[in-house]
Amino acid sequence: MKHFICTHTFHSEETKKAYFEDNKDITSKEWFASVEGEKVKCIQHWLGDQDFWFCHWIAESENQIHEKLEAIGADKLFLTMAQEMSVYATSDEPDKKLYS
Secondary structure (H helix, E strand, C coil), X not given: CEEEEEEEEECCHHHHHHHHHHCCCCCHHHHHHHCCCCCEEEEEEECCCCCEEEEEEEECCHHHHHHHHHHCCHHHCXXXXXXXXXXXXXXXXXXXXXXX
């Protein structure tokens, strides 16, 4: 599986309001389950007060992310730019060479 960072932005203030209304009672466990597929999974999600927000996905291809978002109707609410990341590292994993 490959790692992707997705940058999202709502189509409009109306779609932003609709998104939050539809998700006002959802838990993080439910939210992550709703965006998981057989070959695609969102594993981190960041959303602030700015126009853009971000998610970390693992998938075999960028297209699988877009297909999942379309399948759940998210493409009707926001635009997504998915970028594959060739380097993925966390502070809690064993020491490894990053750029080899």
